[in-house]
Amino acid sequence: MTTTQAAVVESAGADFTLAEVDLDDLRADEVRVQMVAAGLCHTDLGVAAGGLPFPLPGVLGHEGAGVVLEVGAGVEGISTGDQVLLSFTSCGACGNCRDGHPAYCATWLPENLLGGTRRDGTATVRRDGAPLGSHFFGQSSFSREAVVDQRSVVKVDPEADLRLLAPLGCGVQTGAGAVWNVLAPRPGASVVVLGAGAVGLSAVMAARLTPTTTIVVVDRVASRLDLARELGATDVVDASELAGASLADALRDLTGGGADGLVESTGNTGVLREGVDALASRGTAAVVGAPPFGEQVALDVNAMLAGKRVVGVTLGDSETQRLLPALVRLVHDGRMPLQRLVAHYPFAEINRAVADMVSGATVKPVLTF
Template sequence: MEIDAAVVEEESGSFDIETVELESPQAGEVLVRVVGAGVCHTDMIVRDQLYPTPLPAVLGHEGSGVVEAIGDGVNRVEPGDHVVLSFDYDDDCHSCRGGHPAYCESFFEHNFGGQRPEDGTSPLSRNGERISGRFFGQSSFATHAIATERNVVPVDTGGDVPLELLGPLGCGIQTGAGAVINSLDPQAGSSIAIFGAGSVGLSAVMAADLKGCTEIVTIDLKESRLETAADLGATETVNPEAVDDVIETVTEYTDGGVDYALETTGVADVAEQAVQTLTQRGTLGIVGAPPLGTEASYDVNDLLLNGRSITGIVEGDSNPQEFIPDLVDLYRRGKFPFDELVTYYDFDEIERAVEDSENGATIKPVLQISEP
């Protein structure tokens, strides 16, 4: 079938909407009519080839939509179901079998390869030319996407939850919320510092509030985002340009340091700062994705003598089939108002959505691609 899709032709190129060809779903695959698609920082770093998905490519990895057709062997969903598209995984390796698909041993191939890992083919082409069309198992910057039964998550919108809103649960929102709820798992009454107040960081703020953290310090350069953080549960906000020393400021606010810290910016210097805000036996979670090969330095004795730990977190260590429906339910109950982060754009405004995301004018852009 012919569909409209936003194609990135070359490194740092634009997202140009073109007509391309999409195959029918193969065994284990699902054809989804995309209703909404979140714009994420990862789309930009792949556009700029900091992660080497082959170009030309259709990106987009926070899709939501309606199932239109299924391939042989699919039994989790059927045509007409409302779904969120999340990350892909092999469902067979040690991590997947242990309930941690975000740490799939084949994660990179399934999500950044741009092709079916099983046979190297792509469901997308243009005039006979192959286009990478399996970005995060979906390539949802398009009117339709081929996903797999693994990464299609059925959701109950119930007439009161906008389907177009839910795409960002597949990556960014899931990452921030899951990093707190699943990975760090702070106890009620504990303290946390969250570095970065984009969609991931603000999702972490909401999750920390849900978990009962009594001190939630949020650090960002944009005052508007710090104001949003305060509205969503942050007890203190810090603009590094307005204080002499971020580490000293955070430790003063929290009477000696935080129990937990979360780094969402992908900036090595920030990660180095974050670990120094921890109290004894504190834990730093790293979710921000810098260019491949980025290194950060830590004083080994500072970690050793204070019992501090650092952990990497992918996709909030989530099992999307369980965690995304939970987040939808929390939203429905008014306990996780992630809609406050979202600004909608028409599909043909994708370049403006990307620009607004990069300059900080919008926290979480969502493309409205078709009617629910």
């Protein structure tokens, strides 16, 4: 058993509290990682606020990056001293995992988002002998050290800048994967991105690397729209200035009659409906923003008969062992300027990072250890 320091959420709505915790001994399929950096994501905030039934008190964090300290007996391809990025876990055995779609693993929800334990019901983190909610996305990386499921681990180059690359584990691959794996724009296509947060701006950077010729970004924050232009948007829409006009009409005008592809990252069902209405015939809306559980959206069925598709997308429908190394290379080569989104915060200042993320002052906070 290893003692370390973690950021614990005691109850729904509480701040993060730094506390001494104990990590369980490694199982054969786990590794112990010393964290270098961990991105802060809206999913972490949603769980901390009580919006998802993850067991609290608990340790969150699912965009970890660090150095391997110890390797379980059954782990292959990962060694002590390796630099790694951490992402979601999966069973590796169900149909979707075997088909290369582990984000739709049969065990995805309990293994990553809701369970708070290993699949056998044991916790990876304890405090004063009592189990804490843990194993979040197979990692619970808001901790100086973490016990991590091997399927959450992606080995990267020893020279890779982990302080910059940590967000690849969730937010960046979600936006990029939605464009590359789901929309797959054809030459001359139009792509609309609803929401200019970390996920939406990652989608913009990814779209810029495709043969699409029109990239439209919608947000309510002028500074983020300016950043979207710098990252590749050809047009922007400030939703706060639409007055009584329809967002769908504005998007149809900018895309020459309708968008071929759309990424909805706001989690606002009203915005989603406007986006679907703005699709061209045979256009696809990739829904990555998650509203509170139980929210619904009404669609114009007759308009859908024009071949429109609305596709829910988890983590960019990514196969992490292929996508994350590609993203690392694109960032390293300057083709995805991820540094434009990231601001660093010492681990002890996690609550300031949360406040800056909520206020919009920071696009992607990254905690450093």
